Amino acid sequence: MFKRIREDIRCVMDRDPAARNAFEVLTTYPGLHALIFHRCNHWLWGKGLRWPARFFSTIARWLTGIEIHPGARIGRRFFIDHGMGVVIGETAEVGDDVTLYHGVTLGGTSWEKGKRHPTLGDDVVVGAGAKILGPISVGSGARVGSNAVVLRDVPEGATMVGIPARVAGVRPTPDSAEDKRRAAVARKIGFDAYGTTDMPDPVANAVNAILDHIHVTDARLEQMCQAIRGMGGDVEDSRIPDVEVEELDCGKSEREAEVTDGARKPGASSDHASDAADARFRDRTGS
Incomplete structure (x- = not known):
């Protein structure tokens, strides 16, 4: 139990730059308090002590402003930032390393018993005010934008925005060959490659397109230079100068x-x- 609490505190320290020390996190973060309450209530729920579990979950809601049904299954390193207004239903399932912001609802759309709440994979981030409704699945690494309303399954790594939510883009896999190539091109021309972002950004997309274009152009020029050298021509092998910000x-x-x-x-x-x-x-x- 204490090992899990230490892990949860480290999780908050890693994801919230406002967290200054472990004591502050343990005593002032309602998201952490709600999670500790839920773990105890979920244990009671699993032992068949349904009324005490519901009663203490109500106490936790009064104290934290966060409502988590004791039947919900929540993974490790779960972080609720701010937390006010968060609602997690009975049959919801949350993976590891998930982050929810305030006003998020993992709710149901049916009065029938059984699975009626969403399932979130690992490393999912849900923005403030977003609603994920029904027995749908949100793939690992997905991002849900603020105030989006998700009513259907979300692919892995996808970014969902709008009402009803639609796929606005798919994040590349971490350390993908495409990202490494863009970073190499950016370093070559003396540019800070900020074009890789979690959320869809027209400027970031334009920067990525420019870096891809530069990569293709460099490759073709290199082929041309090799062909000229093969025909006996002399091609100067000069280094591309770095771009200095002060020159702009x-x-x-x-x-x-x-x-x-x-x-x-x-x-x-x-x-x-x-x-x-x-x-x-x-x-x-x-x-």
Whole structure:
């Protein structure tokens, strides 16, 4: 029992940057308190002591704002962040390393007895306010977006968003060959590859597409260079220079710099500075 509690505390420390020490987690985290209550209540439920289990689960709900039916099966390293308003039904099953945020419901859609609540695989993350309803399965590694309503099975590694929820993307497997290749290309050009994310992001998708394009272009250029060398040609073997962030001037043009510098001079209006910058720019460009 105490070994499992220590494991749960480490789990909170790993997933919540606001957790400062084990004592704080043990004394102030309602998600951990609800989980400890549930383990005791689930043991009572399994021994046939149904009324005491329900009674103490009600006490736990009063104290934590989290309602977990004592019949629910919950795996190891389960983390409820904040927790207020979380509801987990009787026949729900939760795998290992699952994270739920506040307002999540693992509920049923039928009054019939039997399996009527969802089953979550390992390493599932459910965002705040999401509802997963019915005897459906959520595959391992899946992500459910905030306020989504999931009514059908979720594939492994999928990201679900919307009402009703739909698959917005599928996460690649950890340390996949695709991710390693993108990271290598990013390092080659001096770029920090932030394009791998858990949630669908148009910017991240665009970055990944650019890295893939660079990879294909490099491969074709290398083939061309080898062919030229095979025909006796001389191809310079130069290194691609790294991109320095300091060299990027946030897109400020030469004329914008002129206007800014002119406006900084004492007694110079913005219109006068703009006209003077236009004149200097025309003189240099001959236009």
